[in-house]
Amino acid sequence: xxxxxxxxxxxxxxxxxxxxxxxxxxxxxxxxxxxxxxxxxxxxxxxxxxxxxxxxxxxxxxxxxxxxxxxxxxxxxxxxxxxxxxxxxxxxxxxxxxxxxxxxxxxxxxxxxxxxxxxxxxxxxxxxxxxxxxxxxxxxxxxxxxxxxxxxxxxxxxxxxxxxxxxxxxxxxxxxxxxxxxxxxxxxxxxxxxxxxxxxxxxxxxxxxxxxxxxxxxxxxxxxxxxxxxxxxxxxxxxxxxxxxxxxxxxxxxxxxxxxxxxxxx
Amino acid sequence: xxxxxxxxxxxxxxxxxxxxxxxxxxxxxxxxxxxxxxxxxxxxxxxxxxxxxxxxxxxxxxxxxxxxxxxxxxxxxxxxxxxxxxxxxxxxxxxxxxxxxxxxxxxxxxxxxxxxxxxxxxxxxxxxxxxxxxxxxxxxxxxxxxxxxxxxxxxxxxxxxxxxxxxxxxxxxxxxxxxxxxxxxxxxxxxxxxxxxxxxxxxxxxxxxxxxxxxxxxxxxxxxxxxxxxxxxxxxxxxxxxxxxxxxxxxxxxxxxxxxxxxxxxxxxxxxxxxxxxxxxxxxxxxxxxxxxxxxxxxxxxxxxxxxxxxxxxxxxxxxxxxxxxxxxxxxxxxxxxxxxxxxxxxxxxxxxxxxxxxxxxxxxxxxxxxxxxxxxxxxxxxxxxxxxxxxxxxxxxxxxxxxxxxxxxxxxxxxxxxxxxxxxxxxxxxxxxxxxxxxxxxxxxxxxxxxxxxxxxxxxxxxxxxxxxxxxxxxxxxxxxxxxxxxxxxxxxxxxxxxxxxxxxxxxxxxxxxxxxxxxxxxxxxxxxxxxxxxxxxxxxxxxxxxxxxxxxxxxxxxxxxxxxxxxxxxxxxxxxxxxxxxxxxxxxxxxxxxxxxxxxxxxxxxxxxxxxxxxxxxxxxxxxxxxxxxxxxxxxxxxxxxxxxxxxx
Numbered sequence: 001x002x003x004x005x006x007x008x009x010x011x012x013x014x015x016x017x018x019x020x021x022x023x024x025x026x027x028x029x030x031x032x033x034x035x036x037x038x039x040x041x042x043x044x045x046x047x048x049x050x051x052x053x054x055x056x057x058x059x060x061x062x063x064x065x066x067x068x069x070x071x072x073x074x075x076x077x078x079x080x081x082x083x084x085x086x087x088x089x090x091x092x093x094x095x096x097x098x099x100x101x102x103x104x105x106x107x108x109x110x111x112x113x114x115x116x117x118x119x120x121x122x123x124x125x126x127x128x129x130x131x132x133x134x135x136x137x138x139x140x141x142x143x144x145x146x147x148x149x150x151x152x153x154x155x156x157x158x159x160x161x162x163x164x165x166x167x168x169x170x171x172x173x174x175x176x177x178x179x180x181x182x183x184x185x186x187x188x189x190x191x192x193x194x195x196x197x198x199x200x201x202x203x204x205x206x207x208x209x210x211x212x213x214x215x216x217x218x219x220x221x222x223x224x225x226x227x228x229x230x231x232x233x234x235x236x237x238x239x240x241x242x243x244x245x246x247x248x249x250x251x252x253x254x255x256x257x258x259x260x261x262x263x264x265x266x
Numbered sequence: 267x268x269x270x271x272x273x274x275x276x277x278x279x280x281x282x283x284x285x286x287x288x289x290x291x292x293x294x295x296x297x298x299x300x301x302x303x304x305x306x307x308x309x310x311x312x313x314x315x316x317x318x319x320x321x322x323x324x325x326x327x328x329x330x331x332x333x334x335x336x337x338x339x340x341x342x343x344x345x346x347x348x349x350x351x352x353x354x355x356x357x358x359x360x361x362x363x364x365x366x367x368x369x370x371x372x373x374x375x376x377x378x379x380x381x382x383x384x385x386x387x388x389x390x391x392x393x394x395x396x397x398x399x400x401x402x403x404x405x406x407x408x409x410x411x412x413x414x415x416x417x418x419x420x421x422x423x424x425x426x427x428x429x430x431x432x433x434x435x436x437x438x439x440x441x442x443x444x445x446x447x448x449x450x451x452x453x454x455x456x457x458x459x460x461x462x463x464x465x466x467x468x469x470x471x472x473x474x475x476x477x478x479x480x481x482x483x484x485x486x487x488x489x490x491x492x493x494x495x496x497x498x499x500x501x502x503x504x505x506x507x508x509x510x511x512x513x514x515x516x517x518x519x520x521x522x523x524x525x526x527x528x529x530x531x532x533x534x535x536x537x538x539x540x541x542x543x544x545x546x547x548x549x550x551x552x553x554x555x556x557x558x559x560x561x562x563x564x565x566x567x568x569x570x571x572x573x574x575x576x577x578x579x580x581x582x583x584x585x586x587x588x589x590x591x592x593x594x595x596x597x598x599x600x601x602x603x604x605x606x607x608x609x610x611x612x613x614x615x616x617x618x619x620x621x622x623x624x625x626x627x628x629x630x631x632x633x634x635x636x637x638x639x640x641x642x643x644x645x646x647x648x649x650x651x652x653x654x655x656x657x658x659x660x661x662x663x664x665x666x667x668x669x670x671x672x673x674x675x676x677x678x679x680x681x682x683x684x685x686x687x688x689x690x691x692x693x694x695x696x697x698x699x700x701x702x703x704x705x706x707x708x709x710x711x712x713x714x715x716x717x718x719x720x721x722x723x724x725x726x727x728x729x730x731x732x733x734x735x736x737x738x739x740x741x742x743x744x745x746x747x748x749x750x751x752x753x754x755x756x757x758x759x760x761x762x763x764x765x766x767x768x769x770x771x772x773x774x775x776x777x778x779x780x781x782x783x784x785x786x787x788x789x790x791x792x793x794x795x796x797x798x799x800x801x802x803x804x805x806x807x808x809x810x811x812x813x814x815x816x817x818x819x820x821x822x823x824x825x826x827x828x829x830x831x832x833x834x835x836x837x838x839x840x841x842x843x844x845x846x847x848x849x850x851x852x853x854x855x856x857x858x859x860x861x862x863x864x865x866x867x868x869x870x871x872x873x874x875x876x877x878x879x880x881x882x883x884x885x886x887x888x889x890x891x892x893x894x895x896x897x898x899x900x901x902x903x904x905x906x907x908x909x910x911x912x913x914x915x916x917x
Contacts, residue, residue: 070298074277074278074279077371077375078279081375082372082376084375086280086374087280087283088274088278088279088280089274089280089294089297089301090298091277092277092278093276093277094277095275095278095279095371095374097371097372098370098372118678118680118681119674119675119677119678120674120677121677123670123677149686153681153683153686199686199689200683203686203724206685206723207685207904208720208892208902209903
């Protein structure tokens with residue numbers, strides 16, 4: 001009864017009010033008090049756990065396989081996962097599977113194969129770019145000369161993306177289809193890409209803004225005034241050669257050792 | 267007879283394939299072409315596709331994310347293919363359900379699908395069933411009915427005496443029994459005895475008793491239908507000896523009947539009485555016109571009975587429908603819960619109302635009507651059978667799928683970078699030629715000026731070819747633009763030569779010739795870009811379309827841009843189809859130059875009714891290269907697919 005009369009005096013200044021609260025708490029049933037404290041603790045712990053899990057989701061553990069259409073991404077995906085050969089068609093959705101890297105730590109990444117078709121490229125990249133730990137850019141080395149501008153444009157889009165710039169995932173450029181005799185070497189592809197990206201810097205920044213006023217990709221690649229080189233980028237870029245089909249054709253194994261080694265180094 | 271059959275996942279991994287005997291070519295190319303042109307361009311309405319000599323049919327399995335494709339020669343018409351695909355799909359799903367339900371792509375990689383034997387069996391069954399439907403063999407004479415009849419019965423005599431005698435005995439039987447039966451049935455009306463006789467003649471194969479029974483049953487069935495009076499058919503077709511006056515049934519026999527003067531004589535004084543009489547007239551039912559008007563049919567009485575029958579059937583079916591609804595009440599509740607939890611798969615009926623609404627919404631946003639329906643059809647095909655995720659409604663899934671497909675349509679299928687291509691042409695020491703075509707008044711000349719301003723700003727030199735030799739003031743308009751642009755970018759700042767020049771030959775000349783000369787001049791003078799302005803023309807105007815096609819075929823421009831205004835509605839489809847058709851028809855080479863890109867003008871005049879963009883890209887498959895948003899030189903933009911789709915889907 002006394003507690004109630006104490007609480008019913010709102011016009012008291014703060015200090016006596018706190019005193020009265022303290023009195024109330026002390027006079028309360030201790031079991032009830034303990035119950036309240038436990039409930040509060042549980043809520044706080046749940047919040048902490050939620051935060052932990054939410055942030056752990058954004059821990060980037062995905063390796064994306066991107067590239068133009070018909071570059072060999074899906075076959076590379078199959079080879080990395082199982083070593084077998086399977087026929088492939090143009091992908092229209094992504095495929096993902098856990099991949100165990102061949103290193104001592106035994107780290108597992110999620111290998112995601114994105115479709116390369118022009119109309120699907122951007123929307124799948126949007127979905128997965130924030131979770132990317134490394135991006136494997138697959139290039140068709142045999143017809144590179146004809147496609148160099150398209151490859152460079154896709155590369156430019158990738159490099160100037162704000163999310164990619166912020167996270168700076170490792171970029172592995174896999175020059176695929178090395179089993180074909182006309183295939184260009186990785187070094188040549190690197191030089192050509194650098195030259196092309198140099199030109200693209202100029203044309204892309206002069207491109208028209210979109211009709212609602214947004215200007216895409218205001219990131220300037222490399223250093224102004226100097227020719228573009230991959231070493232100027234904030235992320236690590238590595239060029240390597242591989243052949244998903246393998247030199248012995250469909251029955252033999254694939255030459256993806258260099259790719260596997262690089263993936264192991266992640 | 268099939269060339270190939272593949273089953274592959276949507277991620278691109280081929281699970282199983284079959285190649286027909288004697289087929290050596292790989293099917294990867296044609297199937298890729300199928301995927302790119304049909305599935306990715308959202309033309310999934312009909313499920314067949316022809317590529318060179320092959321005709322392909324496909325089926326999407328959205329639950330397990332698989333695609334089934336069958337290919338056969340175009341010249342063959344195999345009737346069993348549709349059903350065959352469905353059967354194969356069902357069998358494959360049943361057999362490999364466990365493997366396919368695993369998550370991730372490893373299931374496609376690691377499992378081997380040995381479907382060969384089942385497939386061969388299904389194929390054999392399908393082929394046999396199609397063969398079984400061959401036309402039935404002709405019956406031999408013994409089996410036909412004609413052999414059962416006697417010769418005499420088939421003789422048609424004038425008086426019919428002999429036939430009468432023949433059927434007379436039968437008639438006596440029937441007549442005796444029919445009147446005996448009649449009183450039993452009560453006053454049911456007249457019997458058509460002659461009708462019976464005619465049929466009896468033909469049924470002499472059966473025993474008389476059976477005939478009587480059959481006739482009785484028919485007769486009573488007809489009585490049940492209602493008091494419909496069947497006209498009595500005369501059994502013998504009598505050839506008229508002379509031409510008789512035709513008697514119209516409705517017309518009166520004499521002109522006297524047409525004279526209504528007597529009846530109308532007491533019109534004025536007796537009117538009110540007549541009106542009162544009419545009201546109390548028992549024959550005229552006052553409320554007979556209530557409800558829907560009966561359709562304009564002569565035999566309205568018969569119609570009425572038919573409608574009654576149909577109504578009864580409808581009522582019956584409705585009650586039968588409602589009863590499972592009641593019993594399905596609990597099932598419905600669980601179904602809703604199931605839908606929430608996320609193991610419900612989408613069916614056509616679920617999606618129908620949402621798709622209808624979406625279609626109307628798109629049409630309201632100025633997307634062409636048949637394109638909206640094709641889009642919705644394709645989205646339905648993509649979602650059929652798909653298992654929805656947790657806490658997603660049908661409407662949200664359909665909307666998301668529609669949004670994705672719209673973004674996909676608007677994304678360019680090839681690289682769109684004019685500046686880069688101009689640089690490429692520059693390095694090859696030839697001018698980059700762009701041709702503008704379109705109907706009257708869409709903004710070709712204005713946007714040409716805007717594009718030349720943009721090119722000049724980026725350091726290229728431009729030559730405008732005035733190939734519009736028809737419209738009054740066209741050449742002067744371009745000359746004014748040239749002067750303005752030269753004053754904005756004076757030649758002193760750009761190395762002493764004017765950045766933009768106009769090549770014109772006045773009015774009335776041949777446009778293709780002017781274009782050719784302009785390109786040669788540009789090559790000589792080392793201009794970077796040639797912009798060719800053509801006259802506006804309606805797509806139905808055949809001679810003008812021929813002239814345009816000739817201009818493009820002869821000059822082989824690097825870029826053919828179709829200028830279309832954003833205000834156009836269903837017309838856009840017609841314009842683009844006819845323009846492409848004309849360009850394809852009048853070109854000499856195997857690979858005709860078609861429209862390469864679209865310039866969407868007057869974009870500032872539409873608020874969010876941006877559907878014309880969708881219509882145009884869907885029809886041609888070509889990207890929208892420029893968007894014109896105003897009438898000054900700076901109002902030139904590029905397309906942002908996401909923003910356009912956002913405006914389109916906004917309610």
